[in-house]
Amino acid sequence: MATILAAVLILAVLHHHLPPAEAVTSICSSNGRNYTEGSSYAVNLGRVIDSLPTKASSSPSLFATATVGAGANQTVYAIGLCRGDLVAYTCLVCLRSGLSDAKLDCPLAMDVSIDVADTCHLRFSNLDFVASTNNSVQQAFFSTYYPTVASSVAGRFNALVAQLLQATADYAASGSSERRFATGEMVVDEDTSQLGGLIPNIFATAQCTPDLTPAQCGACLAGAMAEMPRQVFPRNSSGASFVGERCGLRFATYSFYNGNAMVQLHARPQGKKTATTTVLITVFAILAELLALSLVGFWVWKKKSSQRKAPLFINVEDVENFESIFIGLSILRSATNNFDEKNKLGEGGFGAVYKGALPDGQEIAVKRLYQSTKQGLGQMKNELAMMVKLQHKNLVRIIGVCLEDGEHMLVYEYMPNKSLDTIIFDPDRSVHLDWGSRFRIINGIARGLQYLHEHSQMTIVHRDLKASNVLLDADMKPKISDFGLAKIFTDDQTRKATSLIIGTLGYMSPEYALRGHYTTKLDVFSFGILVLEIVTGRRNNYAVNTEDLFSLVWKHWVEGTIAELSDPGLGRHYPRGEVLKCINIGLLCVQQNPTDRPSMSTVVVMLGSDTISLEAPYRPAYVLNRSRSYIDTTELVKEPLCSEPQSSITELEPR
Numbered sequence: 001m002a003t004i005l006a007a008v009l010i011l012a013v014l015h016h017h018l019p020p021a022e023a024v025t026s027i028c029s030s031n032g033r034n035y036t037e038g039s040s041y042a043v044n045l046g047r048v049i050d051s052l053p054t055k056a057s058s059s060p061s062l063f064a065t066a067t068v069g070a071g072a073n074q075t076v077y078a079i080g081l082c083r084g085d086l087v088a089y090t091c092l093v094c095l096r097s098g099l100s101d102a103k104l105d106c107p108l109a110m111d112v113s114i115d116v117a118d119t120c121h122l123r124f125s126n127l128d129f130v131a132s133t134n135n136s137v138q139q140a141f142f143s144t145y146y147p148t149v150a151s152s153v154a155g156r157f158n159a160l161v162a163q164l165l166q167a168t169a170d171y172a173a174s175g176s177s178e179r180r181f182a183t184g185e186m187v188v189d190e191d192t193s194q195l196g197g198l199i200p201n202i203f204a205t206a207q208c209t210p211d212l213t214p215a216q217c218g219a220c221l222a223g224a225m226a227e228m229p230r231q232v233f234p235r236n237s238s239g240a241s242f243v244g245e246r247c248g249l250r251f252a253t254y255s256f257y258n259g260n261a262m263v264q265l266h267a268r269p270q271g272k273k274t275a276t277t278t279v280l281i282t283v284f285a286i287l288a289e290l291l292a293l294s295l296v297g298f299w300v301w302k303k304k305s306s307q308r309k310a311p312l313f314i315n316v317e318d319v320e321n322f323e324s325i326f327i328g329l330s331i332l333r334s335a336t337n338n339f340d341e342k343n344k345l346g347e348g349g350f351g352a353v354y355k356g357a358l359p360d361g362q363e364i365a366v367k368r369l370y371q372s373t374k375q376g377l378g379q380m381k382n383e384l385a386m387m388v389k390l391q392h393k394n395l396v397r398i399i400g401v402c403l404e405d406g407e408h409m410l411v412y413e414y415m416p417n418k419s420l421d422t423i424i425f426d427p428d429r430s431v432h433l434d435w436g437s438r439f440r441i442i443n444g445i446a447r448g449l450q451y452l453h454e455h456s457q458m459t460i461v462h463r464d465l466k467a468s469n470v471l472l473d474a475d476m477k478p479k480i481s482d483f484g485l486a487k488i489f490t491d492d493q494t495r496k497a498t499s500l501i502i503g504t505l506g507y508m509s510p511e512y513a514l515r516g517h518y519t520t521k522l523d524v525f526s527f528g529i530l531v532l533e534i535v536t537g538r539r540n541n542y543a544v545n546t547e548d549l550f551s552l553v554w555k556h557w558v559e560g561t562i563a564e565l566s567d568p569g570l571g572r573h574y575p576r577g578e579v580l581k582c583i584n585i586g587l588l589c590v591q592q593n594p595t596d597r598p599s600m601s602t603v604v605v606m607l608g609s610d611t612i613s614l615e616a617p618y619r620p621a622y623v624l625n626r627s628r629s630y631i632d633t634t635e636l637v638k639e640p641l642c643s644e645p646q647s648s649i650t651e652l653e654p655r
């Protein structure tokens with residue numbers, strides 16, 4: 001219990017101070033104008049979407065503008081800019097995924113500004129903002145992975161950040177780099193431990209659109225810098241990005257850019273007052289490095305950056321409001337009418353879930369752990385640890401925790417449309433799920449997984465993705481839930497193995513089911529099954545010994561009769577090309593060899609593009625050694641594992 005509390009306290013500290021952040025942030029402009037499908041604006045926007053990513057990524061400055069069409073509210077103005085340390089391919093993938101996100105996040109909006117994981121920036125609008133050098137639509141973002149700085153050292157930390165940003169901004173604006181981009185590092189040699197917290201090295205980037213003159217760039221960055229004391233510094237955040245149309249700044253306590261810092265500062269112990277500035281003119285070296293990196297794809301880059309962990313320098317004593325994540329038992333009792341059976345939503349691994357409403361009216365789902373299941377407790381702890389660190393629109397949000405009177409409960413946002421399996425496998429409900437909704441659900445799940453695998457500061461494998469672990473909100477947006485089995489991969493791990501295979505039979509990849517090996521490709525496999533289930537409305541009923549769904553799909557795929565398999569609930573009117581694309585992607589995801597399965601980033605790009613030609617899948621093969629002992633999480637409620645020795649879930653070193 002003490003350990004749980006300690007973990008919870010630390011996690012609570014993190015949670016309380018971290019505002020939600022997502023890998024892709026789309027700002028649907030408040031000018032509020034929408035276009036209609038088929039309008040000139042829609043056609044022109046389609047042209048921009050098709051051309052802008054290629055144009056920007058193939059330009060040496062990784063920047064492009066577009067003006068397509070003529071006439072008010074028919075012309076589309078757009079810009080696309082990638083971070084200056086990227087290579088063309090990474091830039092292309094980033095811009096494409098940003099635009100496909102924009103269509104999902106701001107459907108039919110005429111004016112959208114998009115920031116993709118601090119990696120590229122886009123805006124399109126019916127207004128001619130391209131001619132102006134105003135840094136409009138500027139906003140500060142705070143990622144979930146920036147821990148809070150202990151308040152006793154925050155003043156010093158912010159001062160160092162300001163110094164570093166200024167030097168980096170000056171260098172970007174100086175015109176030394178064609179890309180109007182600079183990277184910086186503050187090497188902190190001072191020991192501030194007596195103040196109650198250590199300050200790690202700080203990293204920064206500054207960038208303007210390359211069409212600005214050095215003076216315009218300097219003025220733009222100065223404007224962004226001026227916002228820092230108001231928008232950023234009061235939050236005591238160890239990182240932030242300040243993004244605008246024409247220029248932006250970012251800092252963090254881990255290196256998030258490629259190559260060496262162009263500007264390096266040294267912070268020496270205070271009193272000596274010798275902050276020396278060494279500007280390293282390393283442009284040629286960096287260009288050479290970028291060239292060498294040019295064959296490395298987006299996922300590799302993201303993985304590399306995700307492996308650089310933000311150092312933790314939180315001072316627990318320093319945080320006043322850690323209680324905020326705790327919700328009192330009495331509150332939850334009254335929220336659920338004393339856990340009335342009528343409020344029971346169902347039972348999941350290790351506990352029952354109840355619907356409730358907090359005093360402020362917020363609807364919640366309370367997962368109440370069955371008493372004394374050691375493994376259940378482990379999973380709950382795991383889930384809590386994951387969920388407070390992860391925030392994404394396609395992951396279910398945790399609201400609080402209750403640990404009173406021997407009760408262990410997790411409180412989530414309530415998802416009124418229940419889990420996906422209650423719809424897609426129910427002929428009465430599935431008729432109401434048209435193709436558009438299904439495609440949005442597939443996209444959302446893909447993005448949630450992409451975030452887990454590649455966009456967060458850690459690599460996380462969910463390990464139990466299935467239709468019943470995808471919940472649907474009021475707008476039928478999907479959110480991945482149940483992180484009890486999820487695992488974090490550390491820096492040097494690309495694969496893990498476990499002696500106890502826990503998961504759900506129909507969704508397990510062969511290498512996991514047979515040998516306990518798992519990588520992110522385990523989730524990709526489960527995702528593939530899920531896609532095939534969503535398209536066909538059929539369950540992959542491996543567990544009951546019927547034909548595997550993917551064998552059935554494969555048979556129809558090669559015979560060219562796949563239409564026979566699509567869910568009758570879809571009716572006759574659905575875009576056949578998109579359905580076929582999803583089946584193709586589903587089949588690629590369930591390839592026997594994990595390396596033949598695409599990464600989730602690739603899946604997201606494939607889903608968002610109508611022009612990329614997909615690889616043809618090999619025949620998916622699956623051999624399950626039934627003599628191995630499995631624990632199917634769907635069975636856990638009926639067979640609680642109270643006596644399961646803790647050692648059996650210890651991870652083994654990769655073989």
Ligand code: ACK
Pocket residue numbers: 345346347348349353364365396412413414415416418419420422468471481
């Ligand atoms: O399929 P369902 O209706 O959706 O039944 C299961 C049940 O609890 C056991 O897991 C439901 N459930 C779980 N979490 C939530 C949530 N956050 N909001 C609504 N229902 C939930 C799930």
